[in-house]
Amino acid sequence: MAQNRKKTGTRLTGRIVFPGNPSYNVARMEFNRRFSKFPRVIVFCRRTQDVINAVKWARERGVRLRVRSGRHSYEGFSAVNGGIIIDVSEMNKVKVDRKNMVAIVQTGNPLARVYKKLWNKRVTLPAGTAPDVGVAGLTMGGGIGLLSRKYGLTCDNLKQVKMIVASGRFGARTIVANRRKHSDLLWASRGGGGGNFGVAIAYTFRVRPISMVSIYSVNWKWGDLEKVLPAWQRWAPSVTNRLTSTIEVTAKQVGTIVSTGQLLGGAEELRQLIRPLLRAGTPVKVMVKTVPFIEATKFFAESDLNLEPKFKITGAYGFKPLPREGVRIIRDFLSKAPNRYSSVWSQSIGGAGSAVSRVSPTATAYPHRKAETIYELSARWRNNGDQQRNIQWVRRFRRALRTFVNGDYVNFPDLQIKNWPTAYYGVNFGRLKQVKRKYDPHNVFRFAQSIPVGKKVRKNSTHTRFKLK
Ligand SMILES: Cc1cc2nc3c(=O)[nH]c(=O)nc-3n(C[C@H](O)[C@H](O)[C@H](O)COP(=O)(O)OP(=O)(O)OC[C@H]3O[C@@H](n4cnc5c(N)ncnc54)[C@H](O)[C@@H]3O)c2cc1C
Structure with missing residues (x-):
């Protein structure tokens, strides 16, 4: 049956890139260059029918498929060896x-x-x-x-x-x-x-x-870590919900601490609001200004420039400020970072009147509603020889902090987390499996940490079931 369908079956449509095509290497590349996968074909869909054809084509042939848009998956989940990548990036109205x-x-x-x-x-x-x-x-x-x-x-x-x-x-x-x-x-x-x-x-x-917003940026020297990080953690979730802020501490080799944030309000109000933060340590540079919102998006985009092509990142949530011991762990790991491109970043998401926290943990599939902050522990490198050292550093760092933080954001996926269903989905995992069973009973859409179908998979499925690790 499958053989017949192969001869007479669905044809791929859209912009199709096979190995050997001059654009294949660019087309297969993930943002995180740690992954270099070789798909059998990449289809850049331009219309709904191109997507339908690609899914059918893959199913008729039993070819593994992956869905891709911005290619920013931390763990290369949108690429696949020997399968088809269904890319929607040319559908952009x-x-x-x-x-x-x-x-x-x-x-x-x-x-x-x-x-x-x-x-x-x-x-x-x-x-x-x-x-x-x-x-x-x-x-x-x-x-x-x-x-x-x-x-x-x-x-x-x-x-x-x-x-x-x-x-x-x-x-x-x-x-x-x-x-x-x-x-x-x-x-x-x-x-x-x-x-x-x-x-x-x-x-x-x-x-x-939206029209105008106010933004700030404050820099400190690394020696202020023990004063600044606890101060930011107390302050950031307690200010008005019109202000969301971040803090990033780099490896000691670079030695900077930078907090940035955006207020839906004026510069004078923002100057008042950041006062408690400025009292921590000795700020070496302070910037506060009012800009059109689109300029603010460019300002924050600059801070997201990726300096090295390969990376390992893990995420976690903070439900209260780190105790002194937690801050000490951060200082110790950043003192012995594998290179200058390692960092700890955190953003306020919860606290006083936060719209994130107002939603119940079960109202949507995103469960981490009560968290005050989110963290990223990152390592970046260029040469393959440095890879293991960097990945190990992130793994040990996560483990050292685990008493003080919880869970992980599914958009910061980490293949080293064994209990990822709980870490990403908490109470919602059971219901997610039910939805998976209803809409994808054959487990067509699967990858290393995809939601499993569970027991009720149909016997004549053309795809095998993914087992929980
Ligand atoms: C430099 C950088 C900065 C980031 N900044 C932020 C941030 O500010 N806030 C934040 O919340 N997150 C941030 N992230 C994390 C980001 O949200 C995730 O990496 C996200 O999954 C990327 O989506 P994508 O479409 O770019 O990636 P892709 O790699 O294309 O896809 C990611 C996942 O979504 C699936 N997918 C892609 N397209 C579709 C589709 N059309 N239908 C169904 N599934 C699809 C893929 O199969 C894959 O599993 C950042 C990541 C990076 C690398």
């Missing part, structure tokens, strides 16, 4: 309906393009900082950024998703999930993580009016 304050955003858009298109109508969406991160993966995992405390996660503003899901034994079909229809799929798309249920092709978001 944005349509704003300012009257109803909604925008339809095709999932191939990188964040910078979304911000720009929305800014043209003086509206925006709370989303991330890096300009080339795909709105597709970002939204499905949650979506945190400098408007989170006021307007929630990106996924909290998702009203509808249009998705191509597997159907029957070899087919694919389009589903529109919103509050009325397929509400379970909408629930799962709000924090359940990309690549699990189907290919999202368009999101409908609630958007917010």
